[in-house]
Amino acid sequence: AADCDEIHLGSAISLTGKYATNGVHAKNGYEFAIKKIAENGGVKIGDKCYNFRVSYYDDESKGDRGATLAERLINQDGVQYMLGPYSSGLTKAIAPVTEKYQIPMVEAEGASRSLFNKGYKYLFAVLSTSEQYLASAITLAAEMATANGKDPSSVKVAVAVENDPFSLDIRAGVLEDAGKQGMKIVIDEKLPRDLSDMTAILTKVKLLKPDVLIVSGHSKGAATAVRQIGEQKISVPMVAITHCEAADVTGNFGEFAENILCSTQWAETLTYEDPIFGSAANYEKEFKAAYSEYASKKVPYQTAQASAAVYVFKDAFERAGSLDKEKVRDAIAATNLSTFYGDIKFSDSGNNIAKPMVLRQIQGGEYNVVAPSKFASHKLVWPRK
Amino acid sequence: MSAIIEVSGVSKSFGGVKANADISMTVAEGGITGLIGPNGSGKTTLFNSIVGYHPIDAGSIRFRSQEISRMLVPEIARLGLLRTFQQTRIYGAMNCVENMLISIPHRKLSLMDAFGRNTAEDHERALHMLEFVGLYEKRFLQSGSLSFGQQKLLEFAMALMNEPTVLLLDEPTAGINPTLINGLIDRLQRANSEFGITLFIIEHNMRVIMNMADKIYCLAHGQMLAEGRPDEIQDDQRVIDAYLGAH
Amino acid sequence: MSDKEKKSRASGYHVGSVDTVISVEAVTEQAAAIAQKVETADLLALANNDPYLLISDLHAGYGRMEILHGINLAVGRKQSLCLIGPNGAGKSTILHAIFGFNNIFSGSIKVGSGEDKRDITSLSPQDKLREAGIAYILQDKSVFPGMTVEENLWMGGFLKDDPKHAKEAAERVFDKYSRLADRRKHLAKVLSGGERRLLEISRALVMDPEILLVDEPSIGLEPRFIDMVFEILRDLQEVEGKTIVMVEQNAKKGLEFADIGYVLVSGEVAIAGKGDDLLENPDVGRLFLGG
Amino acid sequence: MSAKKLVLYGTLLALTIAAPFLFPNFKTQLATLWLMIIVALSWDMTGGQMGYNSLGNIFFYGTGMYVAAVVTIGIVYDVGEYTQASGGGIYVWTWGQYFAGMALGTLAAGLFCALCAFLIGWITFGLRGPYFAIGTLGVAIAAGELVSNWEWVGGGQGISMPNYPGDFDQFKLVIYYLYAVLGVILFMFVAWLYQTRFGAAINAIRDDEGKAEAMGIHTLRYKLITWAMSAFFVGAAGAISAFQLIHFEPLETAYQTINLGIFMVVCVLLGGKGTLWGPVVGAVMFQVFKEATWNYFLGWQWVALGALIVVVVVFFQDGFMGWLRYKRPEWFGIRVESKDAATEGAS
Amino acid sequence: MDQIMSNLGLLFEFPIVNLKIILDGVMIGSLFALAAYGLALVWGVMNVKNLAQGDFVIAGGYVSWFLVKTEWLQSLLGVSDNFVILLGVLVAFVVMGAIGWVCYKLIITKVIERDLFTSLLATFGLAIMMAQIMNLLFGSDTQSLKLEYDTLYFADGLIDLPIAKLIGVCMAAGLALAVVLFMKTSRMGQAIRATAQDSRAARVLGIDTEKVYAFTFSLNAAICGAAGAIIVMVWVIQPFYGITYSVRAFVIVTAAGLGNLPGVIAAGLGIGAAEQYGSHIFGIGYQQAIAVLLLLIILIYKLLRQRRLRQVLQ
Ligand SMILES: Nc1ncnc2c1ncn2[C@@H]1O[C@H](COP(=O)(O)OP(=O)(O)OP(=O)(O)O)[C@@H](O)[C@H]1O
Ligand SMILES: Nc1ncnc2c1ncn2[C@@H]1O[C@H](COP(=O)(O)OP(=O)(O)OP(=O)(O)O)[C@@H](O)[C@H]1O
Numbered sequence A: 001a002a003d004c005d006e007i008h009l010g011s012a013i014s015l016t017g018k019y020a021t022n023g024v025h026a027k028n029g030y031e032f033a034i035k036k037i038a039e040n041g042g043v044k045i046g047d048k049c050y051n052f053r054v055s056y057y058d059d060e061s062k063g064d065r066g067a068t069l070a071e072r073l074i075n076q077d078g079v080q081y082m083l084g085p086y087s088s089g090l091t092k093a094i095a096p097v098t099e100k101y102q103i104p105m106v107e108a109e110g111a112s113r114s115l116f117n118k119g120y121k122y123l124f125a126v127l128s129t130s131e132q133y134l135a136s137a138i139t140l141a142a143e144m145a146t147a148n149g150k151d152p153s154s155v156k157v158a159v160a161v162e163n164d165p166f167s168l169d170i171r172a173g174v175l176e177d178a179g180k181q182g183m184k185i186v187i188d189e190k191l192p193r194d195l196s197d198m199t200a201i202l203t204k205v206k207l208l209k210p211d212v213l214i215v216s217g218h219s220k221g222a223a224t225a226v227r228q229i230g231e232q233k234i235s236v237p238m239v240a241i242t243h244c245e246a247a248d249v250t251g252n253f254g255e256f257a258e259n260i261l262c263s264t265q266w267a268e269t270l271t272y273e274d275p276i277f278g279s280a281a282n283y284e285k286e287f288k289a290a291y292s293e294y295a296s297k298k299v300p301y302q303t304a305q306a307s308a309a310v311y312v313f314k315d316a317f318e319r320a321g322s323l324d325k326e327k328v329r330d331a332i333a334a335t336n337l338s339t340f341y342g343d344i345k346f347s348d349s350g351n352n353i354a355k356p357m358v359l360r361q362i363q364g365g366e367y368n369v370v371a372p373s374k375f376a377s378h379k380l381v382w383p384r385k
Numbered sequence B: 001m002s003a004i005i006e007v008s009g010v011s012k013s014f015g016g017v018k019a020n021a022d023i024s025m026t027v028a029e030g031g032i033t034g035l036i037g038p039n040g041s042g043k044t045t046l047f048n049s050i051v052g053y054h055p056i057d058a059g060s061i062r063f064r065s066q067e068i069s070r071m072l073v074p075e076i077a078r079l080g081l082l083r084t085f086q087q088t089r090i091y092g093a094m095n096c097v098e099n100m101l102i103s104i105p106h107r108k109l110s111l112m113d114a115f116g117r118n119t120a121e122d123h124e125r126a127l128h129m130l131e132f133v134g135l136y137e138k139r140f141l142q143s144g145s146l147s148f149g150q151q152k153l154l155e156f157a158m159a160l161m162n163e164p165t166v167l168l169l170d171e172p173t174a175g176i177n178p179t180l181i182n183g184l185i186d187r188l189q190r191a192n193s194e195f196g197i198t199l200f201i202i203e204h205n206m207r208v209i210m211n212m213a214d215k216i217y218c219l220a221h222g223q224m225l226a227e228g229r230p231d232e233i234q235d236d237q238r239v240i241d242a243y244l245g246a247h
Numbered sequence C: 001m002s003d004k005e006k007k008s009r010a011s012g013y014h015v016g017s018v019d020t021v022i023s024v025e026a027v028t029e030q031a032a033a034i035a036q037k038v039e040t041a042d043l044l045a046l047a048n049n050d051p052y053l054l055i056s057d058l059h060a061g062y063g064r065m066e067i068l069h070g071i072n073l074a075v076g077r078k079q080s081l082c083l084i085g086p087n088g089a090g091k092s093t094i095l096h097a098i099f100g101f102n103n104i105f106s107g108s109i110k111v112g113s114g115e116d117k118r119d120i121t122s123l124s125p126q127d128k129l130r131e132a133g134i135a136y137i138l139q140d141k142s143v144f145p146g147m148t149v150e151e152n153l154w155m156g157g158f159l160k161d162d163p164k165h166a167k168e169a170a171e172r173v174f175d176k177y178s179r180l181a182d183r184r185k186h187l188a189k190v191l192s193g194g195e196r197r198l199l200e201i202s203r204a205l206v207m208d209p210e211i212l213l214v215d216e217p218s219i220g221l222e223p224r225f226i227d228m229v230f231e232i233l234r235d236l237q238e239v240e241g242k243t244i245v246m247v248e249q250n251a252k253k254g255l256e257f258a259d260i261g262y263v264l265v266s267g268e269v270a271i272a273g274k275g276d277d278l279l280e281n282p283d284v285g286r287l288f289l290g291g
Numbered sequence D: 001m002s003a004k005k006l007v008l009y010g011t012l013l014a015l016t017i018a019a020p021f022l023f024p025n026f027k028t029q030l031a032t033l034w035l036m037i038i039v040a041l042s043w044d045m046t047g048g049q050m051g052y053n054s055l056g057n058i059f060f061y062g063t064g065m066y067v068a069a070v071v072t073i074g075i076v077y078d079v080g081e082y083t084q085a086s087g088g089g090i091y092v093w094t095w096g097q098y099f100a101g102m103a104l105g106t107l108a109a110g111l112f113c114a115l116c117a118f119l120i121g122w123i124t125f126g127l128r129g130p131y132f133a134i135g136t137l138g139v140a141i142a143a144g145e146l147v148s149n150w151e152w153v154g155g156g157q158g159i160s161m162p163n164y165p166g167d168f169d170q171f172k173l174v175i176y177y178l179y180a181v182l183g184v185i186l187f188m189f190v191a192w193l194y195q196t197r198f199g200a201a202i203n204a205i206r207d208d209e210g211k212a213e214a215m216g217i218h219t220l221r222y223k224l225i226t227w228a229m230s231a232f233f234v235g236a237a238g239a240i241s242a243f244q245l246i247h248f249e250p251l252e253t254a255y256q257t258i259n260l261g262i263f264m265v266v267c268v269l270l271g272g273k274g275t276l277w278g279p280v281v282g283a284v285m286f287q288v289f290k291e292a293t294w295n296y297f298l299g300w301q302w303v304a305l306g307a308l309i310v311v312v313v314v315f316f317q318d319g320f321m322g323w324l325r326y327k328r329p330e331w332f333g334i335r336v337e338s339k340d341a342a343t344e345g346a347s
Numbered sequence E: 001m002d003q004i005m006s007n008l009g010l011l012f013e014f015p016i017v018n019l020k021i022i023l024d025g026v027m028i029g030s031l032f033a034l035a036a037y038g039l040a041l042v043w044g045v046m047n048v049k050n051l052a053q054g055d056f057v058i059a060g061g062y063v064s065w066f067l068v069k070t071e072w073l074q075s076l077l078g079v080s081d082n083f084v085i086l087l088g089v090l091v092a093f094v095v096m097g098a099i100g101w102v103c104y105k106l107i108i109t110k111v112i113e114r115d116l117f118t119s120l121l122a123t124f125g126l127a128i129m130m131a132q133i134m135n136l137l138f139g140s141d142t143q144s145l146k147l148e149y150d151t152l153y154f155a156d157g158l159i160d161l162p163i164a165k166l167i168g169v170c171m172a173a174g175l176a177l178a179v180v181l182f183m184k185t186s187r188m189g190q191a192i193r194a195t196a197q198d199s200r201a202a203r204v205l206g207i208d209t210e211k212v213y214a215f216t217f218s219l220n221a222a223i224c225g226a227a228g229a230i231i232v233m234v235w236v237i238q239p240f241y242g243i244t245y246s247v248r249a250f251v252i253v254t255a256a257g258l259g260n261l262p263g264v265i266a267a268g269l270g271i272g273a274a275e276q277y278g279s280h281i282f283g284i285g286y287q288q289a290i291a292v293l294l295l296l297i298i299l300i301y302k303l304l305r306q307r308r309l310r311q312v313l314q
């Protein structure tokens, strides 16, 4: 409500640089949640109500800048609670600072596992860690092999990921799962940060004919991969990538994107819901209404999870019943929340262990959930073309 | 007098142009040797071969019986072979004294010496040299704003400061006012007699070279045309035909 | 001037003694002492009272530094003027100023005969040739080394409306100087110093300018070439009727050649007179001709 | 040294020591300021004083960071294991280990970088002008990409330094003073160096290397030593940065060619190339401008920075000190000949 | 190491791959060459080392992209995207030429004939501004345009040759040829060559060097712009990709040596191919490193050669 007091949050976010697109997605998610919470009576602590206000700085997608800005937020702007930046790399750079100042940070965009083995006490992530992003594609490939009377160990895997903490973690997850199945990694390449052409890799794909092709490289990795796979008529039975929605591959590349598997933290077709945002589908609808630039594309999950992070803060403040930093931290740690984004419950290390990743396949220009089976609304189309 | 530089059978061509063909000559220690010849006859080329600005195709160049035709410019310079340039080259942003102080013979310094400061002795010598070439008054002026002739004099003083064994001068008087030329010649001669510096000079100006040199070599079309004392050269019909023209 | 007299004159750099040793300061001081107040009327008289190029009270220099302090200069049509003086006196600076390569603080430069003189003080360098018919032969190397001799000459006619005319003019040059014609297809960078100078001069003539500014035509040249260059210049002046302003350190040669001579000291005209008169002047001889 | 100078230097030193207490909330910015001063001063050793404009000095910064990290981690744990992406396990450092790592790491970073400068210089000092600038830039770019593909040091994941074992405010004081001490040492060092024959010799190389060579100056020797000295300080500063930042990535942080790598040059140009105080003044001006625009022009900060660079380069080509020298030549010991009418007559 | 060996093995197992790699290399290399060609021009004529080269390329790409995306021409002329994309190359050429002219008048004219670093840094500032302004205008997403053309396949589909790429490369070649002819035959071209060799002498002959400089710089920007428009129809652009093209352009010009325009084209194609080979063998992550290492190797080679000539490289 309008006459509420203010809780001041801070965030260093990428408005420029290589993560700018997703940084803006995240920022919009934060802002949308703040608006929704305010419309729903704000954060109620005792008999007072509060609205969130966030101070943003542009970290330029650079770690050292992010760390400096986090300090500035804490020291000079007096911020006591932080929302995360975009990407694992930036979160890695900022987490030591928030930890040192004992500032609780709920983050929504840093998925790398290595964030959660440092013993951080003030870092909480609402999303699933990144090794899970595409590992399920390996499981799916193994299932398909078995269904076709082949041994999963005969499956050949090609991996091309960007050389950054997030994508390397995805690769680690894929390699781990593929190793368990005894699959052979035939291509294992790292994409440069200013990728504009992956012909070299796709040529090898043509020669080596892998059964699964895994690509991860934020929005531009997704865009380049989909486009060139289409242009060069790469016929791999299964192609799995990240950041489809953020890159709007269906809108930009049409039939090239057909039957590609996309990992997602969240999908609007899932059956989650909560009292503030309503159902997942409702979130999508209202968000599009609020931000017209998303009208013609999918709302990316980066936005949804950013909103969820704000929601975790609201919930924790209300349960703590106080503005005391330590109490709020403990309340966050004890979170057990059902949201439109999925269930949220933190492990001791601070990552969310209550929500699975989902895999969607682009079928007829639509994103349909195909795995895990619990959520699957459609059957997997296999092999692809 | 013994030879300090011996050039024997040196050839050098650029693409099709034979700039030097089988040149042999010597520069006598402690003397003043002149080199003349028409434009494009290969004088500067020979100079450059001696001080190491390009490789030679054939022949040998010796400095005090040491073969130097394969050494690099700084290595040769450190032997005490110093050249001046046709276009003056000084450190334009510095004043004259600084220019002089940089020209102390670095080849005689150890690395540790380099981290020391210039001694009072160095300063004194620098000022003395400036006085010697008549630039004492201008010692604190930025050397870049000296006039052309004064820059030539400064460059000459720097060369002396460097205590070279041999000084090679490429057209030292080109573009200099005739009266100033006289002063320059005077100082060159004094440098030769007082400091014992061997001089090797390219000139087109006969007034200069005939009055200075003990011995003159004349090149034409890249070949050695004639050699001898100034009066011999002046009357040599081949030199007159190829170079001096009718009087 | 009889033919015989001409023959007896110096060839290349003159030969002579080198005994007169005067320091730079002394030259400046003594020059100041003998400097006459050079009246504008005298200058005009030297130019037969019909100057084609007229400079009045020119103050000019580089950046904010003034090098020329009130120069007056007058040359008549088809006359030649030679500037001499110590190094750094400002001789080249005058040519620069005429062509517009430096800053002019005050004064004026006019071109034209009689009353219809044109003020060209603020004309930009690239318009000097087109609008005022002034060509400049620079002190240092100025051929285009990567172009052939032929192309260099064509560039000389860049301002002609039709490139064909430039080519015709180039042919005329080749007809005249077979030395260049032999090398028309060679790159200019392989020419010898004398040939380059010849190319520079003939290139400057392609546009058929009225006034030639020549800076040290003999610098770095072998004695025979020096004579050749002066022959060419004489031919230009006497046969083609060009007006020539030249700077020359080879002062004897320059003064012999020129109708008028100016002695420049520290940015001011110290002495002016007929070329031959200056040669006779003992002070000039001692201070500027090397005795 | 005159009394006036003594007072000036004393005041500055006191200010340096007191700064983190006077502005307790700006410790990090002050530390960064010192970093800029260090890299600018060391860039100026080759760029301003010797005329070799390196665009690749960031190589030493990044290499310094990695050397410090490897040394600090290596004296306690196995580096390869530590950098494994999903290694798990929590690594702790005791006070003793931390400071041993810091001391050894910083020293090793400096020395290793000096050695690198020597080796790289052997090749690149054959290049002049733009070729040198671009050649060194190439070295830095290539090094960054190679390190980002080198899994032993974490590859594209980057690498994490140990957390400071004590209180965070204290940590920042430590970092600030480390930078400050390094900066003061560097300043005193170059102030002395430029007075020696060595300083004169590198100036000669800047003004006309061919001439210096022909005069028998050991140009290559001086060039190598100068670059190595400069690299030592950049490397050591990089090491301190590594401790300060705790986590860093190869391309974005360590070998950040087009940010810090160019900013150090901009600082020097702002202040005035080839002067003792220029880099210091320039670094201060640059840092203040940068912090101001980053605060007040969110989103447009880079445009403002680009505009600043263009304006400085175009209109103040000699930087602040150059401008000062023009206005107050007597402060720089330039004597204007008063008897020379030519200069007097000028207006 | 295993990866590298098996990648090398592929080259021998499927020799046809070599052809494919070379084809890809030549295609991307021809666009590098175009950007480098412009750089060689301004470097040689005005001694300006333009670090904003790549940003001109990207800006040209955005011009063409914007032209197609606004749909304005399509509805006005009733033509298809395909046509507008091709037209975009021309429009980018003209628009970037104009922008280059403005940049010249505002900035470059002040740094011309100054020392090396002045121009390098001024254009670096320009590069930062341009990249950021494009980011603010168009967002940081990668963008591309698609020509609705088929792809040709050879050798069992192993070699694919999108006609769009073919068109792009042909346009690049045509443009390069046009520029060469222009330089050789036109009066402006002659004036440019003369100015490059000796600007003072050119002025003495009545050539307006200021105009020549302005023209050269905007010609460079225009060439870059056209290259960008071609890039956006076969690859992708993004506001911050400029630096990769700048680096390539510098590598190529440095490798070819100044004043060697045919060498620039050869080096461009060569580097394109070398990069593709390198990324095939070592992995695509090393692409840029390979380009710059190649430069270093070339420089070292030249250095050794110069040393044998008792000279330095400058
Ligand atoms: N680097 C070079 N490349 C090609 N040709 C050259 C080079 N240097 C000199 N030449 C040629 O070699 C010949 C000799 O030149 P050199 O400079 O030695 O003459 P010079 O005797 O010094 O003449 P000048 O008196 O005019 O200075 C000339 O024909 C010249 O064109
Ligand atoms: N580009 C310039 N910038 C600043 N000062 C200059 C420049 N060119 C020449 N000067 C100064 O102007 C004065 C006159 O120079 P100028 O070239 O006119 O002399 P000059 O009479 O032609 O001498 P010389 O016979 O040596 O050629 C000199 O003191 C010189 O230092």
Ligand SMILES: [Mg+2]
Pocket: B043, B044, B045
């Ligand atoms: Mg010569």
Ligand SMILES: [Mg+2]
Pocket: C091, C092, C093, C139
């Ligand atoms: Mg002159």
